[in-house]
Amino acid sequence: MAVLVEFRAVTYQIGGREILHGIDLCVEEGETVALLGRSGSGKTTLLKMVNRLVEPTGGEVRFEGKPVKDWDPIRLRRRMGYVIQEGGLFPHATVAENVGVVPKLEGWPEERIRARTIELLDAMGLPAPVYGGRRPRQLSGGEKQRVGIARALAADPPLLLLDEPFAALDPVTRFEMQQRFARMQRTFGKTALFVTHDIREALMLGTRIALLKEGRLELVARADEFAQARTPEAMAFLATLGEGTPDESHATR
Ligand SMILES: Nc1ncnc2c1ncn2[C@@H]1O[C@H](COP(=O)(O)OP(=O)(O)OP(=O)(O)O)[C@@H](O)[C@H]1O
Ligand SMILES: [Mg+2]
Secondary structure, three states: OOEEEEEEEEEEEEOOEEEEEEEEEEEEOOOEEEEEEOOOOOHHHHHHHHOOOOOOOEEEEEEOOEEHHHOOHHHHHHOEEEEOOOOOOOOOOOHHHHHOHHHHHOOOOHHHHHHHHHHHHHHOOOOHHHHOOOOHHHOOHHHHHHHHHHHHHOOOOOEEEEEOOOOOOOHHHHHHHHHHHHHHHHHHOOEEEEEEOOHHHHHHHOOEEEEEEOOEEEEEEEHHHHOOOOOHHHHHHHHOOOOOHHHHHHHOO
16 A cells, blocks of 8 residues: 655654654555544644645655655645635635635636536535535535535545544534545545544544644554553543443444
8 A cells, every 4th residue: 555644753843842742654545544632732733744834843744755845835735635624715705616626726627627516515415506606604614614525625636634624513413424524435535634632533434543642643543443542542532432432433434
C-alpha cells in the first residue's frame, strides 16, 4: 500500500510552548485515520500541517512522497478536500456553485460539473432540485456541513481532511451523518484523515485510531484493537463509552 501522508518527527512550537512533540505517523492509501484527542491536544494543528495552513517548526510532513514545503500550495490544496467544522462555505454562492468550485477551477466542462454536483448532493441526501439553488444562509447547520463534505469530494481528490465535521450536530443527525459518511467511504474508498474528540465516532469511522495526548501520539491502533488498549489516555476515552458499549459501537460499522 502506498503511503499518502507521512509525518516525520514533527514538532510545533508557538509562543514559547511546544504543542506538538515528535509526531511520527503514516496514512496509507484507502485508510481512514481518526485523530482522536481531548480539546487542546493538537489535533487541528496537526491536520493543518498537511495542507500547509500551519508549517512544522521541526521535522517534516510529506504528501505523495514529497515534502509539503516543496509543493506549490495551490496544487497541494487541490489534491485534498478540506472540511472544517463550520462548513466554510462561500456565503454568496449557491449550494451547487459551492460544490462545483474546485472542478470549475480545474477547468471541467459545465456539463460534467453539473452531473458531479447532482451526484454528490444526492449522496449527501440533499437533492439538487431542492437544495442546489439555495444560499448557505438558507440551510441548517447540518445541511451546511453536508454541502461542505460534498464540496471536499467534488474533484475527487486523493485525500480528505476532516476537522470534526459532525461535532455541531444533534445526536440523531450526527449518527445519520456518520452512517452516511461510512457508506460513502465504502463506496468511494477515499483516504481520509479525520479529527474527532468523540471515541464513538473514531471507532465507527476510523480504520485506525491515532490518539493524541498533550501533543504526543500516545497510541496508534487499528479500530478493532483499540477497545483492548491499556494506555492511560486510551482507557480514559474507553471509560466514557460505559459498560458494554465498545462492542455495540463496532456493530454499527
Ligand atoms: N496560533 C496559536 N498560538 C498559540 N497557541 C496556539 C495556536 N494555535 C493553537 N495553539 C494551542 O495549541 C494547542 C493545540 O491546539 P489545537 O487547535 O491543535 O487543539 P485541538 O486538539 O484541535 O483542540 P479542539 O478539540 O478544542 O479543537 C492548544 O493549547 C492551543 O491553545
Ligand atoms: Mg481542533
